[in-house]
Amino acid sequence: MTGSDPKSAHIVSSYDEDLAALQARVAEMGGLAEAMLADAIEALRKRDVERCREVVARDKRLDELEAEIEARAIRIIALRAPVAFDLRLVVACMRMSSTLERVGDLAKNVAKRGIDLAAAGPLPMMGSIARMGEAARRQLSEALDAFVSRDSELALSVWRRDVEIDELYESLFREVVTYMMEDPRTITLGSHCMFIAKNLERVGDHATHVAELAYYVVEGEPLDGERPRGTASDAPTG
Amino acid sequence: MILPRLQDAADNAEVKVSARNVNVFYGQTHAIKDVSLDIADKSVTAFIGPSGCGKSTFLRCINRMNDTIEGCRVTGTLLLDGEDIYAPAVDPVQLRARVGMVFQKPNPFPKSIYDNVAYGPRIHGLAAGKAELDAIVEEALRKAALWNEVKDRLDAPGTGLSGGQQQRLCIARAIATQPEVLLMDEPCSALDPIATAQIEELIEELREGFSVVIVTHSMQQAARVSQKTAFFHMGTMVEYDDTTRIFTNPSDQRTQDYITGRFG
Numbered sequence A: 001m002t003g004s005d006p007k008s009a010h011i012v013s014s015y016d017e018d019l020a021a022l023q024a025r026v027a028e029m030g031g032l033a034e035a036m037l038a039d040a041i042e043a044l045r046k047r048d049v050e051r052c053r054e055v056v057a058r059d060k061r062l063d064e065l066e067a068e069i070e071a072r073a074i075r076i077i078a079l080r081a082p083v084a085f086d087l088r089l090v091v092a093c094m095r096m097s098s099t100l101e102r103v104g105d106l107a108k109n110v111a112k113r114g115i116d117l118a119a120a121g122p123l124p125m126m127g128s129i130a131r132m133g134e135a136a137r138r139q140l141s142e143a144l145d146a147f148v149s150r151d152s153e154l155a156l157s158v159w160r161r162d163v164e165i166d167e168l169y170e171s172l173f174r175e176v177v178t179y180m181m182e183d184p185r186t187i188t189l190g191s192h193c194m195f196i197a198k199n200l201e202r203v204g205d206h207a208t209h210v211a212e213l214a215y216y217v218v219e220g221e222p223l224d225g226e227r228p229r230g231t232a233s234d235a236p237t238g
Numbered sequence B: 001m002i003l004p005r006l007q008d009a010a011d012n013a014e015v016k017v018s019a020r021n022v023n024v025f026y027g028q029t030h031a032i033k034d035v036s037l038d039i040a041d042k043s044v045t046a047f048i049g050p051s052g053c054g055k056s057t058f059l060r061c062i063n064r065m066n067d068t069i070e071g072c073r074v075t076g077t078l079l080l081d082g083e084d085i086y087a088p089a090v091d092p093v094q095l096r097a098r099v100g101m102v103f104q105k106p107n108p109f110p111k112s113i114y115d116n117v118a119y120g121p122r123i124h125g126l127a128a129g130k131a132e133l134d135a136i137v138e139e140a141l142r143k144a145a146l147w148n149e150v151k152d153r154l155d156a157p158g159t160g161l162s163g164g165q166q167q168r169l170c171i172a173r174a175i176a177t178q179p180e181v182l183l184m185d186e187p188c189s190a191l192d193p194i195a196t197a198q199i200e201e202l203i204e205e206l207r208e209g210f211s212v213v214i215v216t217h218s219m220q221q222a223a224r225v226s227q228k229t230a231f232f233h234m235g236t237m238v239e240y241d242d243t244t245r246i247f248t249n250p251s252d253q254r255t256q257d258y259i260t261g262r263f264g
């Protein structure tokens, strides 16, 4: 199918307005989720409890938007019976909203750990965690760009790059395990690091899903085939 | 006659009707331009497209209804079970018993409800006696979702029914002869949602034994009832594919613009 939105507008202009409103909410969610993630990592790194709390509080807005997007999408499906590009777009927006809501949850979890950890002194492996966080944020950001600009090439390249985060996760995982084995007193801090890393790795997966949705809207076909996978199989899944 | 299979022919399914390079002219008007497609047996094929694009014209080629239109000329090849529909030896009346049609506007005969439905079975000698004919009439009326409304007044004139009832009467008349192919030109445009659902249920049932071709302006109806959809535009067939594909990811921009309501 063509690589962009249909060129002509709907004959019924209120249909276009409904679709535009739906997409505006998704774009807002994307911006919020990305900012929450960046701020959570920054606050964690700086051990800024206030900022962590502020990130946690922002999650509520994402939940509201998710509910609103779902209601709008259901309304469009019921009243307009979308087909072809329109159908793909509405379905993708619904899935985008639940994916971004989960990204918000993960950012919130990182921020919550930031609150608990602030008193415990500097985190080991903070450099690696920050690098991973930045990689996940960039993936999410580019996947969102691909969605908004209907760029299936970009979506594909984001999708292929998920392996990088998996690799970062894998190496961080080994680093933390070695560290904990060397000094059992660091096990508590080390496990916090691991959960944070796991959260960021999940963000990477969600970014990949956003890229899949971006691709589907444009191309009309799901992005399938074996995605290059990292070797994170022995890592915890919590 | 064996024709090469078309690339987009109804895959796997047996081909019931084949059209190759069909052109239709009404005097100077070139209404159908070089249309080739295969219609599968035991399946429902939908024709969609803007008003005046030639859906009814093409449908009428399949049972030679265009023969009856003054100044109408059909060229190209049309086969039913591999046999040329336009061969000189073919009797159009016999052909129309095999290829039944429900028209865009209901056209009951000025006869009783019963006689409207019994007409085809009578002339083709399908019933051995009165009881058998009664059974055929009842079954056709039931399938067309009309029986309960007319069973107590079968002798009343068919023309005295409401528009939607008349359309269902014409459907009953068309299926009473058990045609192999049923052509339906916007059969539900005058029906309420319940009668429409009943006709769609009938179409689904007919599909088990027959080939059904339906012209419809309702995208949702095409999506609900058909396995294949052909999109016509200005006399040409723009796209012909699995219905699911047409409504999720059509290949032609014109198809997409039309079905999503963007056609200018």
Ligand SMILES: Nc1ncnc2c1ncn2[C@@H]1O[C@H](COP(=O)(O)OP(=O)(O)OP(=O)(O)O)[C@@H](O)[C@H]1O
Binding pocket: B026, B029, B031, B049, B050, B051, B052, B053, B054, B055, B056, B057, B058, B069, B104
């Ligand atoms: N009997 C006729 N005499 C002359 N021209 C005709 C005749 N029937 C149809 N046409 C012309 O042929 C073209 C195709 O008409 P047709 O009725 O097949 O369109 P259609 O797709 O069925 O439209 P609709 O959705 O409005 O029923 C139109 O330009 C129409 O004006």
Ligand SMILES: [Mg+2]
Binding pocket: B055, B056, B057, B104, B185
């Ligand atoms: Mg017509």
